[in-house]
Amino acid sequence: MERSKCLLTILLSVFIFQSVQANYKSDIYSAYITGDMGKWKNIIDKMNQHQPKTIDFLLELMNYQYGYIGWSMGNQKKKEAENYLRLAEENLKILEKANYNLSVVNSYKSAFLGFHIGLNKYKAPVLGIKSLECAKTAMVQDSKNPFGYIQYGNCLFYMPSLFGGSKEEALIYFKKAEQLMQLNGNSLKNDWNYLSVLTLIGQSYIKIKNYKLAKVYFDKVLKAEPRFTWVKNEIYPELLKMIKE
Numbered sequence: 001m002e003r004s005k006c007l008l009t010i011l012l013s014v015f016i017f018q019s020v021q022a023n024y025k026s027d028i029y030s031a032y033i034t035g036d037m038g039k040w041k042n043i044i045d046k047m048n049q050h051q052p053k054t055i056d057f058l059l060e061l062m063n064y065q066y067g068y069i070g071w072s073m074g075n076q077k078k079k080e081a082e083n084y085l086r087l088a089e090e091n092l093k094i095l096e097k098a099n100y101n102l103s104v105v106n107s108y109k110s111a112f113l114g115f116h117i118g119l120n121k122y123k124a125p126v127l128g129i130k131s132l133e134c135a136k137t138a139m140v141q142d143s144k145n146p147f148g149y150i151q152y153g154n155c156l157f158y159m160p161s162l163f164g165g166s167k168e169e170a171l172i173y174f175k176k177a178e179q180l181m182q183l184n185g186n187s188l189k190n191d192w193n194y195l196s197v198l199t200l201i202g203q204s205y206i207k208i209k210n211y212k213l214a215k216v217y218f219d220k221v222l223k224a225e226p227r228f229t230w231v232k233n234e235i236y237p238e239l240l241k242m243i244k245e
Helices: 002-032 037-049 055-074 080-095 104-118 121-141 147-159 167-182 191-208 211-224 231-245
Strands: none
Touching: 002 055, 002 231, 037 055, 055 080, 055 104, 055 191, 080 104, 104 121, 104 147, 121 147, 121 167, 121 191, 147 167, 147 191, 167 191, 191 211, 191 231, 211 231
């Protein structure tokens, strides 16, 4: 009888934990498509206070921190980016110490090094090479990890052409990440990362002035999520203007 009670308690705890994780994923997705980054910040602050934190929970939190750091940098909120980058790197150290999926660890290392470059351009010559190597290592360690391809693509996208950067080549890696994500099927529901990759590809096509293919991707984004306000109200109308001109 006691054994049955113990088993029931364990199963109930697992169910509650999975439900909490599902809610965080859904709430982050809602914040992403509506552009409510105040809500996004509140979620990661709440998750940061959660105890205890399992490895899977830490990975989820770090992914949301990664997204918030990127938004903060894009909106000139340097102090905010620095604060959450520090927290995310602390979580990454825990994952690395636990010998968690090394491809994932190296993917985030590459991303965080890229953030440091964005915060201080003078670090680019040294950190840029390290970021590129981490992304390369991530792809070798797990050829089915889309995040490694995204970070390698980011390195190529932002690196000056003089040093081997290429937006056209970056697109190859972004699209590879898209293909790998699509293999996961149902797990893409309420996944901000997937919409982000599609948007990234569309924006990359805009950068190289291939507006026709950019429209293909933004049509794909809006088909996947018609409520995505950033694309629907800002990017897509501007793209249509570019096409007309």
